[in-house]
Amino acid sequence: MKVLAAMSGGVDSSVAAARAVDAGHEVVGVHLALSRAGGTLRTGARGCCTIEDAMDARRVSDELGIPFYVWDFSERFRLDVVDDFIAEYEQGRTPNPCLRCNEKIKFAALLDKAIDLGFDQVVTGHYAHIVDRPDGVRELHRASEEAKDQSYVLGVLTEEQLSYCSFPLGDTPSKVLVREEAEQRGFVTANKPDSYDICFIPDGDTRTWLGGHIPMRPGAIVDREGEVLGEHDGAVGFTIGQRKGLKLGRPAADGKPRFVLGTDPVDNTVVVGPKEALAIGEIAGQRWTWAGPKPAQEQFRCGVQIRAHGDTMPGTCSIRAAANSTRPDATEQGFEVAVRTDEPLIGVALGQTAVIYEGTRVVGQFTIDRATSELDLEPVLVGAAAGTAKEQH
Structure with a gap:
């Protein structure tokens, strides 16, 4: 061969x-x-x-x-x-x-x-x-x-x-x-350390690297209702679940800390909220591939993993009509793949890849376009505009 x-x-x-x-x-x-x-x-x-x-x-x-x-x-x-x-x-x-x-x-x-x-x-x-x-x-x-x-x-x-x-x-x-x-x-590579992180960012400073390619514009930090709480100097530098460095002018009404839930590139805002809002009960996407034949059933039990070294969470996968407007680059117009997990996922961001498993077998994957909060069963702003969150569900 x-x-x-x-x-x-x-x-x-x-x-x-x-x-x-x-x-x-x-x-x-x-x-x-x-x-x-x-x-x-x-x-x-x-x-x-x-x-x-x-x-x-x-x-x-x-x-x-x-x-x-x-x-x-x-x-x-x-x-x-x-x-x-x-x-x-x-x-x-x-x-x-x-x-x-x-x-x-x-x-x-x-x-x-x-x-x-x-x-x-x-x-x-x-x-x-x-x-x-x-x-x-x-x-x-x-x-x-x-x-x-x-x-x-x-x-x-x-x-x-x-x-x-x-x-x-x-x-x-x-x-x-x-x-x-x-x-x-006798290979020279025998004791060579593993590679890690992003190869094209030489010093590992993703925020600074992105700042050289994406204009950093100051904007507002808002809560999930859109109320302005503070200002930021560039939305790209914030990560889902971030707590420190927000510099908000006043505490939350309940006195609990706020966390970054996502960013809105249209309004150039960073959206923050309670820790509970980071718990995601369902993820879905309209761009997917199957690592083999398409599943025979439109709904089946599965495991899902959203990070390379993350845990696999049990849940139910569905192939169904899209819950929001169809993406122009959707794999199948009008449809999406969604996974409802038994326990909430933490720190989900749009653009992440969700890989679906049945036991040890890889069934396929999809890019996360939409996330639904376990807190109120409505989509949390995870890289999408807060003002359109309810429309997305």
Whole structure:
């Protein structure tokens, strides 16, 4: 089998490529260059796509005796990940750029090019497990080790994309074993620290980075009824659930602290309210994909996860008529996917990705467009205008 090994320059992708070689496949290593400007991606322990990472990937390829190439996807990365990140924040949403990179770059642009070049599979170092059913359908499942499981960031994969994917580390019970294997093989990446955070924000200061791309305009801090309580110097810098740094002129009537519930990009306001209003009972979105066949039932029990390292909350998933105006980019006009959780979700922001599970299996994912508060069963402002909250339900 002709296999393309995506090599980030880290220990996981190094061992994944090595296992593909051990399996007797014809393996070619490739590293993705995602920036043409030096210093715009993280370096050292915090990187994943830097020049030094490319050099590490080449050293591992030399050890394995496989061809190695660097593919320039910098323009596609800028358009589909960086520009999308900025545009989402401008609309008051909170995107996950790593998940978007998987969707648009690693398993779209890379996979498309690999297929065009005649490769049968793309191998990556992700910790996830693929199950081949007797009927030929491939299912995406959690990895053996829950703490390292990366199925959340792979939730964007479609059934067709899964047919070309291979995750050799999915059955490995511990990353410690992966590092030990890399060391035994003599890989320079054996003890290389994991990458983390957003690769295209060099110093990790998201607020300052966004300030250089989105004009920071002063505006009002308001409560859920729209009453002005104070002022802010830029709505982009506030996060859901934030309590400190609000500098409000007066306390709440009940004396309890207020928390950031969301921002309104139209009115340039930051909306605050009681802690109880952060408890979300239902999330919904009109843009979704299925990691396999569409669910047979329009309503079914599930688990839902809204962060890469968050907990999975049990609930009920429904495919139904949209509760608010249809998005022009909706997957299916007039419909939405919604999950009502058994216990409230805390700190939900529009733009986050909700991944749906049945047991260990990934069913699919959707981008959160709407959230309903457990406090009063009406949509809480979570990146949407307070004045339109009741209209959205």
